[in-house]
Amino acid sequence: MAAATAPSTASDGANGSAAGKAHQVGAPTNPMATALLTDQYQFSMAYAYWKAGKHADRAVFDLYFRKNPFGGEFTVFAGLEECIKFIANFKFTKHDILFLQSVMPMCEDAFFDYLRKIDCSDVEVYSIPEGSVVFPKVPLMRVEGPVAVVQLLETPFVNLINYASLVTTNAARHRHVAGKSKDLLEFGLRRAQGPDGAISASKYCFMGGFDATSNVLAGNLFGIPLRGTHSHAYVSSYMSRDEIPDKALTSKDGSRVCKDFVSLVKEWLQKILLADSLCGVFGETNQSELAAFASYALAFPSNFLALVDTYDVMRSGIPNFCAVALALHDLGYKASGIRLDSGDLAYLSIEARKVFRAIEKEFNVPAFGKMIITASNDLNEETIDALNKQGHEVDAFGIGTYLVTCYSQAALGCVFKLVEINSRPRIKLSEDVAKVSIPCKKRCFRLYGKEGYPLVDIMMRESEPSPKAGERILCRHPFLESKRAYVVPQHVEELLQCYWPGTSNKPRVELPSLEEIRGRCMQQLEKLRPDHIRRLNPTPYKVSVSAKLYEFIHSLWLNEAPVGELQ
Amino acid sequence: MAAATAPSTASDGANGSAAGKAHQVGAPTNPMATALLTDQYQFSMAYAYWKAGKHADRAVFDLYFRKNPFGGEFTVFAGLEECIKFIANFKFTKHDILFLQSVMPMCEDAFFDYLRKIDCSDVEVYSIPEGSVVFPKVPLMRVEGPVAVVQLLETPFVNLINYASLVTTNAARHRHVAGKSKDLLEFGLRRAQGPDGAISASKYCFMGGFDATSNVLAGNLFGIPLRGTHSHAYVSSYMSRDEIPDKALTSKDGSRVCKDFVSLVKEWLQKILLADSLCGVFGETNQSELAAFASYALAFPSNFLALVDTYDVMRSGIPNFCAVALALHDLGYKASGIRLDSGDLAYLSIEARKVFRAIEKEFNVPAFGKMIITASNDLNEETIDALNKQGHEVDAFGIGTYLVTCYSQAALGCVFKLVEINSRPRIKLSEDVAKVSIPCKKRCFRLYGKEGYPLVDIMMRESEPSPKAGERILCRHPFLESKRAYVVPQHVEELLQCYWPGTSNKPRVELPSLEEIRGRCMQQLEKLRPDHIRRLNPTPYKVSVSAKLYEFIHSLWLNEAPVGELQ
Structure with a gap:
């Protein structure tokens, strides 16, 4: 328009x-x-x-x-x-x-x-x-x-x-250093040099080999695939599960209705916290985060992707995510994965992958170990190169500031x-x-x-x-x-x-x-x-x-x- | 619009x-x-x-x-x-x-x-x-x-x-380091991050203390004063004075017409080259540059500002500029000044100022020594600070890339x-x-x-x-x-x-x-x-x-x- x-x-x-x-x-x-x-x-x-x-x-x-x-x-x-x-x-x-x-x-x-x-x-x-x-x-x-x-x-x-x-x-x-197999997502709209700086960035990053953008207007103007998940504010906006009025979720094939999806999530969380193979990995998790994840899954059961670092990735975000993903799995849905937006991305991605694999084995959920791990947070050519050298389990990189402003x-x-x-x-x-x-x-x-x-x-x-x-x-x-x-x-x-x-x-x-x-x-x-x-x-x-x-x-x-x- | x-x-x-x-x-x-x-x-x-x-x-x-x-x-x-x-x-x-x-x-x-x-x-x-x-x-x-x-x-x-x-x-x-008395001109359109990056840059540089922009659309949208002179291409586009078909210039007060302004310029150039006080300063000058300056002065007799570094600042650009400025002065006009876009800006501005002052004295042209010297060429906070420390005679800075892209x-x-x-x-x-x-x-x-x-x-x-x-x-x-x-x-x-x-x-x-x-x-x-x-x-x-x-x-x-x- x-x-x-x-x-x-x-x-x-x-x-x-x-x-x-x-x-x-x-x-x-x-x-x-x-x-x-x-x-x-x-x-x-x-x-x-x-x-x-x-x-x-x-x-x-x-x-x-x-x-x-x-x-x-x-x-x-x-x-x-x-x-x-x-x-x-x-x-x-x-x-x-x-x-x-x-x-x-x-x-x-x-x-x-x-x-x-x-x-x-x-x-x-x-x-x-x-x-x-x-x-x-x-x-x-x-x-x-x-x-x-x-x-x-x-x-x-x-x-x-x-x-x-x-x-x-x-x-x-960025594509060259990340390699062909990784998904590259352009997340630069907020840091670009003005509205048009952002729109141009989305177009030309796609041209240069990125897979998708978070910029809706660029998606509209150029047909570039859109990607993204929720932000920290979404997690912070929840206090408890009482804020979810309608907890019902119909299974993917439409055959049955789970009347209280949130309770199903809680059951899974208990199983995760008690499971032998995961023993000692987890303490108790943040309940407002759990409520936020559950409500997000109710909105997007087929595209559930959670930002897991609002409180603590390994002690709260990962177990909360897994509980929601397993509950979705019970109803025939497949969760998309997680996004890490802070901390040591190499370490956290490896630890998250271990948990996903352990859950796949423990609860016999095929492909749970292959859950997509997206990393963001001030990434650039150098940090991706450093991650590659350390070893990591990241499948997709969300790149903003350094990419679109051509910071270097x-x-x-x-x-x-x-x-x-x-x-x-x-x-x-x-x-x-x-x-x-x-x-x-x-x-x-x-x-x-x-x-x-x-x-x-x-x-x-x-x-x-x-x-x-x-x-x-x-x-x-x-x-x-x-x-x-x-x-x-x-x-x-x-x-x-x-x-x-x-x-x-x-x-x-x-x-x-x-x-x-x-x-x-x-x-x-x-x-x-x-x-x-x-x-x-x-x-x-x-x-x-x-x-x-x-x-x-x-x-x-x-x-x-x-x-x-x-x- | x-x-x-x-x-x-x-x-x-x-x-x-x-x-x-x-x-x-x-x-x-x-x-x-x-x-x-x-x-x-x-x-x-x-x-x-x-x-x-x-x-x-x-x-x-x-x-x-x-x-x-x-x-x-x-x-x-x-x-x-x-x-x-x-x-x-x-x-x-x-x-x-x-x-x-x-x-x-x-x-x-x-x-x-x-x-x-x-x-x-x-x-x-x-x-x-x-x-x-x-x-x-x-x-x-x-x-x-x-x-x-x-x-x-x-x-x-x-x-x-x-x-x-x-x-x-x-x-x-940039305003802080340049000081209050200098003119600051934003020249960033060509290097800004897209059309809107440039328009925003012009608006906000003016807000932050710049005096003018070269960006016509920004001038139109925000009423920011416009400034700029010709480019090297203008100088290169001339071969000789034969390319100026109409050499007549009416004096500022309208009282008389100089039928061959270019010849008047040549006379002044001879005087400059022969003048005692300037002796040894100049050799012979580039004639296509002289033709370009003369034609530009014919178009802008009241706003003559010349880019003097296309061939050689001290051996060609400055004497050619002075000849045109003195010819304009004969007809009641006052030239604006010069722009330096390469070389050692501190040294060249000081040398140019010396010539302007010598001409003021030699030919008794009041205020010729105060001719405005504008400097451009990849300027930023650091280079202006360095110029200040060395001492210089620059009156106005034209700043582009480093300013508008916020390069640092x-x-x-x-x-x-x-x-x-x-x-x-x-x-x-x-x-x-x-x-x-x-x-x-x-x-x-x-x-x-x-x-x-x-x-x-x-x-x-x-x-x-x-x-x-x-x-x-x-x-x-x-x-x-x-x-x-x-x-x-x-x-x-x-x-x-x-x-x-x-x-x-x-x-x-x-x-x-x-x-x-x-x-x-x-x-x-x-x-x-x-x-x-x-x-x-x-x-x-x-x-x-x-x-x-x-x-x-x-x-x-x-x-x-x-x-x-x-x-």
């Missing part, structure tokens, strides 16, 4: 072509992603270009980043769909124009007439598919179009790609640099070589080796012939002369695809579904050589330029050197 | 009272802040409460945090207005209910009838005023109402307060804990004492000393008499028996005010404007004892409970101890 107004915002534009495309692509997920969501200086520049008659100059910009996040050697590219939706709906409303006039009173009226008319029908967007594994310096997107318009896209594009790619990468890293590195430094204008290549120099941009409108290829792993990415000038499988090609480091190697690829993949053809009549790649993008991400990570992805001292993946592009970069660099000529 | 649909979403609710209030308060800034923006388990709990007939039990929850962020000893509270707007508009749409039914097929239909009917007309919200300086453990908000409804507010409230308070605090810390600590751990239900106090225990909640519906006071500084915050049971100025009162640490002190306040301030009276008929405090909240924040920070606010080893501010509340906490703690009684 949130995005319902955006298409009409776009359709008040006079130009039918962009609005027509908008209709196919849909509105941005976030209704605040409007054409005003940009930096003020982009409008200043648009005005200066317009004043100088340069606004329609054909510019080519590359969007890329310079360094992989989280100390790793890979990044997952995400946010493309939102960028395409953004340009499909890009149009200034009357309200926008009035506001811009009020904050830029020095600008001529004719400039605002120009702004009123622009859309992205004349812009072309080439992009690596969303969900791909990507590396520094290689353009994730190449955006071509009238310089004033494309400049207005810089800030929103960087905004939409930066956090999306960062959090998808973070999710993929809260931003990916995406940039958007001019590489060509009116067919003239441009370079951005810097005393820091890492900040020098790679000029020219480029094509980019990923070269695969015999074993199916990608070997190297190569950027070339647009006019150069594509690399071919089985043909030797020289790959050079863009800046270091001595770093170069011949590669004979077994397979060649062109990276940049056309997602928004503008007026070029190139075939447009359709936007895939979230599930498809997630699948691509999983598949690409599996194809990557394991040493690029490992946590400790990963090997950098090689990114190169063709010999021709190398020569060109360095000749342009000389021409643009700090000291120019006086005309 | 983004928020335009939210009121109608609210008004489809049947209950006129909440919708009526909604009308006064307005819609949430972010249209995605809808009633579905919560954790799935809040709905599970709502159902379990409803099944047990407990949903209308009157619950009291406290929202608070446990530790000040960024290694500091203070926090600025923000996000209240968005919470009040959220509850004013809290209502499930038909679409929401259909979705909830689809993901909770195990719930009875009558529960969804219940959800259809609920709103926040029966909820009371008491809060510390937005923009106040706050401390750990003291409730920022107290929310009372039917337990199932208030539980649904937990996640959105924590989401809306957490990042808002964190980034406002971060902004206030990306989340504030706000929690929302049940403290009372049906007038019975509740406590959440934990093996970690810092995580034990302070039970009871409480009133909170700030006690001020003779010098006007706040001395201590005290929480008391609602039934206790308020502390009075001039009367001695015992303030106890909530958990450590030995920590206690008598205080005689000079002035007493009650912290929690009624912002949403529900059905209580208490007078409601109106929501202040953003400017007023910003003023409150500035004033509160000035009133704070300097040792609480300093960067290095700040003194913790004391937070206490009354003797009566202390006794009560500890008796309840004993009662709720892990081992309970079997009934």
